[in-house]
Amino acid sequence: MQLTYRPFELELKHPFTIAKFSRTSTPLLLLQLTHEGYIGYGEASMVPYMGESHLTAVDFLSKVNVRQFKYPFDFAEIISYLDGIAPGNPAIKAAIDIALHDLEGKLKQQPCWKLLGSDPQKMPVTSFTVGIDTPEVLIEKLKGAAGCKVIKVKLGRGSDKELIKTIRSVTNTPLYVDANQGWTDLQQSLDMTYWLQEQGVVLIEQPMLKTDLDSNAWLTERSPIPIIADEAVQRLPDVQRAKGIYHGINVKLMKSTGMYEAHQMILKAKELGLKILIGCMSETSCATLAAAALAPQCDWADLDGPFLVSNNPFKMPEFADGKWVLRDAPGLGASAK
Numbered sequence: 502m503q504l505t506y507r508p509f510e511l512e513l514k515h516p517f518t519i520a521k522f523s524r525t526s527t528p529l530l531l532l533q534l535t536h537e538g539y540i541g542y543g544e545a546s547m548v549p550y551m552g553e554s555h556l557t558a559v560d561f562l563s564k565v566n567v568r569q570f571k572y573p574f575d576f577a578e579i580i581s582y583l584d585g586i587a588p589g590n591p592a593i594k595a596a597i598d599i600a601l602h603d604l605e606g607k608l609k610q611q612p613c614w615k616l617l618g619s620d621p622q623k624m625p626v627t628s629f630t631v632g633i634d635t636p637e638v639l640i641e642k643l644k645g646a647a648g649c650k651v652i653k654v655k656l657g658r659g660s661d662k663e664l665i666k667t668i669r670s671v672t673n674t675p676l677y678v679d680a681n682q683g684w685t686d687l688q689q690s691l692d693m694t695y696w697l698q699e700q701g702v703v704l705i706e707q708p709m710l711k712t713d714l715d716s717n718a719w720l721t722e723r724s725p726i727p728i729i730a731d732e733a734v735q736r737l738p739d740v741q742r743a744k745g746i747y748h749g750i751n752v753k754l755m756k757s758t759g760m761y762e763a764h765q766m767i768l769k770a771k772e773l774g775l776k777i778l779i780g781c782m783s784e785t786s787c788a789t790l791a792a793a794a795l796a797p798q799c800d801w802a803d804l805d806g807p808f809l810v811s812n813n814p815f816k817m818p819e820f821a822d823g824k825w826v827l828r829d830a831p832g833l834g835a836s837a838k
Contacts, residue, residue, distance in 0.1 A: 502567045506532040506596075508555040511546070511783055512811045515642055517632040524549065527783035530558040530593060531814065534600040536572065541604025542815075542835050545592035546755050546782040546806075558593040561586065565597070572608060574601050576761035583758070591735070591758045592782075598759025599791045599833070606832030613834075614794040614827045617764055623797035626823035627804045628653040628677050633660070636667040643671060645808060650823035651675050651703070653803055657683020661693065665700050677778075677803065679706035682732060687716055694724040704778065704801065706751060707731040718746045729778050737762055740769045749776025749800070754792055755784075767798050776800045786815035790833040793818070793825040814838055 509529040516525050532543040547553035564586045570579060579601065583594045606613045614621065629649035631642045633656070646652055652672070654664055657680040668676070678697060684690045690708055697705065704727045709716045711733035721728040727748035734743050734750040736757055743750050750770055757763040763779075770777050777799040779792055784806035796802045804825060807813050816836045819826035828834055 502570055503535040504532070504562070504565070504567045505535070506530055506559075506562060508559075509814065511785065511813075513783060513809055514645065514811050515632070515634075515638070515809075517783070517809070523632075528555050529785070530555060530596060531785075531787075532596040532600050534567065534570070534597070534604050536604055537608065539604055539607040541600035541602070541607065542787050542833065542837070543596035543598070543600030543603065544785055544787045545596035546784045546788060547592050548755070548782045551592060551755070553590060553592050557590065558596075561590050561593045570601060572605070574605055576601070580758055580761055592755045595754045595757070595759035595788075598761055599754065599788060602760045602791065602794075603832040603835065610831045612794070612827065612829055613760070613791070613832055614797070617760070617794055617798075619794060619797040619827070621797060621827040624793070624824045624827065625796060625799060625802045626650045627796075627802040627825060629805050629808055630803065631655065631668075633658050633664065636663070639664065639667050640671055643668065646672075646674070648820065648823065649674075649805070649808075651677060653677040653679060653805070656680045662696070665697070665702075669700060673701065676700065676702045677704050677706070677801070678702050679731065680708045682707055682710045684708045687719060690720055691723055694720070694726050698725045702726055704729050704749075704776075706778070707733060714746055721747055724748075727776055729776070731780070734766075737765050737769060740766050740773065740775070743775060744773045747775070749778060751778045751780045751803075752795075752799070753780045753782065754788060755782045760791055760795065763792070763795055764798075767795060778803060780804070781806050783810065785810070785813050786818050787833065787835040789825070790818055790835050793827060794833065796825065797827075
C-alpha cells in the first residue's frame, strides 16, 4: 500500500463568522491510499479551533506505517493503532479512515453506504449554513441556499434576533441554529428557545460552554426545541456523557477520527435514545460523501461543505430534493476534477 498526500487551502465563498471567530479559508490535507491498482481518497479538514494544521498533519503521517493496514481492514484495530501514535489529531486520522473506507468499497466493488448498512431512501435533507453577518450580506448569502430545504444559522454574538428576523424577511424555510457556546444567561437562553420555536427553528446546537454541564442540562430540561451537543461531543466516550445533558449529539467525521467511529457513535446514541445530527466542517465532496454514507442512519443532516466553497477539487455530488443522492458507485463515489 502506498500513501501520498498534499496540503490544500479550501477557499470559502464568503467570510465565515461564528460566535468566537471568523475565517475565509480552511487548511486541508488531501490524502490517497493506493492498493492493488485502486485509489482511496481521504481528507483532513483542520478548522482553527481544533488545533490541527498542515504541519501537525504531516508530522503525524511521518509516524504512520501503512503496512499496518491489511485488507480486509479491521477499522477498530486501525483507529487503536492511530491513537497509539499520538492523542488528538482527529482530522488527519479521519483522512486515513475515510481513504481506507473508500478503498475497501472499491476492492469489494460495493458503495460505502451499503457496507455501513445505510438505506438511501432514508436520507435526511441537508441544511445550508449562513454565518453571522450584516443583514445585507446575510440576504446575499441566502441566494446560495436555492434547492436546500433547511437553513442553518450561526448565533451567539448578541444579534441573534436580528439575524433570524432578517432571514424571515426573505424565507420561511425551517431553520437549525448553532450558538457555538455563545449564550451565557440561563433565563435569556430559555426565553430565546421559545422565541426561536415560534420562528420555525427545529434544533439548537451547543448553546452554552461545553464545560458548563449544569447550565446545558438545565436548558435541555426546559427547552421546547431539541438541544444538540456539538463541541461537547467529540468521540465515542463522549456520547454516554451527553445522556441527560442534551437531547442529542452532532457527529462529525473530523471530530470522530472518521467513518468507523462516527458509525459507532451513531449506534451508541440510538441505544441511549439520543437524537443524531450528522454535520461537517468546511469540506470537499470527498468528506461530504463519506458523511452522507452514514446520514440515512441519523435524524438530521448538516452536510453543506461543497455549497460553501469556491475551489472544491472533487466533482459536485448529486443533489436532489434537498438531499444528497447515494448511488451504487464503489467506495465513496468521489471523483477528482
